[in-house]
Amino acid sequence: MPFDLTSFLPEGVSATVALMLMVVSFFTSMLxxxxxxxxxxxxxxxxxxxFPPSIVVPVLGAVQLGSNAGRVALQFPHVQWRLVFWLGIGAAVGTVVGGQFVAMLPETIFAMAIGLFIIVTTWLPQPKLDLHGRKTLVVGGAVISALSMLVGAVGPLIAMFFRGLADRRQLVATQAAAMTLQNTFKVIVFIAIGFAFADFVPLVLAMILAGLGGTALGGMLLMRVPDRAFRIGFKIVVTIVGLDLLRGAIFG
Structure with missing residues (x-):
């Protein structure tokens, strides 16, 4: 009997589609x-x-958990753990609260608000806020993690707490550690509310392994990109993300 790869994949997902998702995971992790x-x-x-929206957010959380954990392993000495700790306390609370409203609120409203917020905070002069203060980190972690349960990817919002870090390796590593913690809480909450992760484990693991390859390549590119180019690239990527959120919210 010939080997059937599709028997390890979720219903309706072909081997070709799974391979394409692995390629996407590689390049997005590198980015x-x-x-x-x-x-x-x-x-x-x-x-x-x-996948339909009800599947996208939990599967994305599981893939990002593995990808970010791999990034932390490669950049571990540069993680600013104090910032991650206080942001994580808020994330634990926010994820549980956000889990109560999954599929109950229109995510387009949140997507539009987040898109506008990302663009404004990226290009307008930054207010004099203590983004590294305990209260700010806890409250910010709670609000952003609650939103994450509805719209999926909120990395640019988490990133604003680390924008002041002078060393780009600290920025990348600390962002990855915070996202690892947040996505751990997210997966736990989705399991608690009954999402059947078992059907997606082989696909998620394959995407995580592909992502680790992209992470390793991106880690080598990180210190080869000039600092000015890194900062400009950071702003451009964030802006594209914000504009895409607005496009999706407006046009569907």
């Missing part, structure tokens, strides 16, 4: 490892072409 974010939104868009 995120180089500029600290942007890959999550691209992965979200790719998954939305294959």
């Amino acid at each position: 995120t490892a180089t500029f600290s974010l942007g890959g999550g939104m691209l992965m979200l868009a790719a998954l939305a072409l294959v």
Whole structure:
């Protein structure tokens, strides 16, 4: 009896589609490892072409959990754990609260609000806020994690707390650690509310392994990109993400 790869895949997903998602995972992980974010939104868009909305967010959370954990492993010495700790406390609360409203509220409203917020905070002068203060990190982590349960990828919002870090390796590593923690909470909550992750485990693992390859390549590119180019690239990627959120909210 010939080997049937599709028996390991979710219903309706062909081997070709699975391979394409693995390729997307590789390149989005490379992008995120180089500029600290942007890959999550691209992965979200790719998954939305294959799965209905009720499946996209939990599967994206599982894939991002593995991809970001791999990024942390490669950049571990540069993680600013104090920032991750306080943001994580808020994330734990926000994820549980957001889980109560999954599929109850129109995500287009949140997508539009987040898109506008990302663009404004990227290009307008930054207000004098203590983004590294305990209260700010806890509250910010809670609000952003609650939104994450509805719209999936909120990496650009998490990134604003780390924008002041001078070392780009610290920015990428700390962002990855925060997203690992947030996505861990997200997966736990989706399991608690009954999402059947078992059907997607082989596909998720394959995408995570492909993403680790992209992370390794992006990690090598990170310090080869000039600092000015890195900062400009960071802003461009964030802006594209914000504009794509607005496009999706307006045009569907």
